[in-house]
Amino acid sequence: RSNPIVTKLETPAFKSIFTKEINDLVDLFNKYGYEIRIAGGAVRDLLLDKIPKDIDFATTATPIQMKEMFANENIRIINMKGERHGTITPRINDKENFEITTLRIDTATDGRHAEVKFTTDWLMDANRRDLTINSMFLGFDGSVYDYFFGYEDLQKRRVCFVGNADTRIKEDFLRILRYFRFYGRIALKPDGHEESTLKTIKNNATGLQRISGERIWSELKQIIDGNFSYDIVLTILDCDLGKYMGLPEIPNRDEFKFVYENSKKFKDKLYAVSLLSALLYTPEDAVALHERLKFSAYERDLCYFLTQYRKELLEIDDLLEYKKMCMKSYARKEYVEEILKYNGKVELYNELKAWKAPRFEINGYIVKQHGCPKGKATGTVLGKLKDIWAESNFKISSKELLENHLPGILSDLQDGGHKKKLKTEK
Incomplete structure (x- = not known):
């Protein structure tokens, strides 16, 4: 769209996110002349008038520029692992960590991971994201930037891929399950999927073979714990995804x-x-x-x-x-x-x-003191004593078990061919 600013937020939820640390972070980026905005899920949550659990940031500054800026200001960087993909995590005022990611374009994908190139173009970054409702940005003046009609989709509680669904899914096949997770979170009815979307998902089902079990289970767990879980799982099965997830x-x-x-x-x-x-x-x-x-x-x-x-x-x-x-x-x-x-x-x-x-007071040491042979027999004897105790609704005392029931169990063990010599002392 020609003007990406679709609305301006002034809600209590939006105002509540402005901690001193966030204000200091924004001031710092402004001081060095870099743009910074809130990205993705936090924008979606704030538009739904929810206070986000996590806030991710996007910026025009490259990782090298961010590192120089934070070094100049004596700000500690906590995590360098994400630097290859453009993510730097500074700790502001030694109080709060923020994940800040450089705007980027995916230059090559294999259905799981992407090679990236940094950019200063907000539209290009939005274009590589999975769903329209996750592709919006939020300025600190409350301006919501939406390039792919995610704002309208959110109003209609509709879950759509950014651009071409087949392309988006082939970039990362886990997006199939992310689609269903966000459907459960956003949609107002269990059966409002667009047929074309489900058809595209079904056509890409085999791609889930390439995704690790841990990533699949992480998404699936959230789907099952979310809204419309019964209907969504059946839709997942109808799309022939089950066999690629171990079902x-x-x-x-x-x-x-x-x-x-x-x-x-x-x-x-x-x-x-x-x-x-x-x-x-x-x-x-x-x-x-x-x-x-x-x-x-x-x-x-x-x-x-x-x-x-x-x-x-x-x-x-x-x-x-x-x-x-x-x-x-x-x-x-x-x-x-x-x-x-x-x-x-x-x-x-x-x-x-x-x-x-109740606690079973008899242990291996005690039964050995009462004539039980060492080794595997100890576990067998304890199991039988515990069964008798449980059968009495846990009322028989340890004394009674040892005096009235243990001798019979030991005798049965001996008759059953246990060759270990039983102790006779009690």
Whole structure:
């Protein structure tokens, strides 16, 4: 458009961002004759009257010019890692860090990374960004600069790629998932996608193979935690993206719907990995999904636990059974609580959550003192004692377990062919 300034912000949210550090930063750039504006997500948030969590800046100054300027003013630079892509992070007044990136053009892309060339042209920088709603700039006088009608798209709650969608996606295939994440954040209804956009995404589905699992999972997690997650995940599957993200060829849509409906009964949200695990069929599927998405250890074990025990526990409505499971070495209490949410068992979930698991006082040293052989047998004996204790609703004392139940367990072990000689002293 001929005049990129589309509106002027004077909202309380906009005024609230002006800390002393930001004012000092702006004054510094003005003093050296460089332009600096707020870029991307913070502009979008402020136009929606939200106070942004992070503020990124764009400037006409090159990284070398910024380094010289900050050195002259004795301002410490915190992070030099982003310099190749134009990002410098100064610490202003030894209080606040700001990421400031030189305007740039992508000269070469491989679907994951870009080679960049610096520019002083704001339009050229806006043109390389992914979505129109993320391509705006904000001057410190409140002027909103919009070159690609992102302002209008935001008003209409529409998510569009900048320029040609196919070109934008091929520059970085992760933009496919960023599109869905921002759709969940911006859109007012679950099914307002433009058919041409979905078709372009589907045509580029194989490109996700080139994106690391960590980056995919980071986006997917936010999609699942956002608005319209059920509908958006189904749209993602309809675009044939699932198999490139580690999901089965034909994901388990029925289970996914069952779990999503169950999740609405609870005030506490399901973990994103729990909802995702509903698309799987077996624990082996959970292993394959982890290999692709590189879950944290907690997420990996939870996903495996859910796929292994969800069917078995669906039929069980006895609180004691869930308490007993909490005491098993393979189960954390949070995992058992999560499976109750997964299966929609509201009352049992509330009861188990309120229950404080008692401490099992008997340990390996104690059972060895009472005649248990060393080695693997110790774990077996402790497990059996713990089962008896749990079966009594955790009422049997340690004394009773050691005197009345341990001898029988040790006898069974000996009869079972354990060759280690049992101690007889207690």
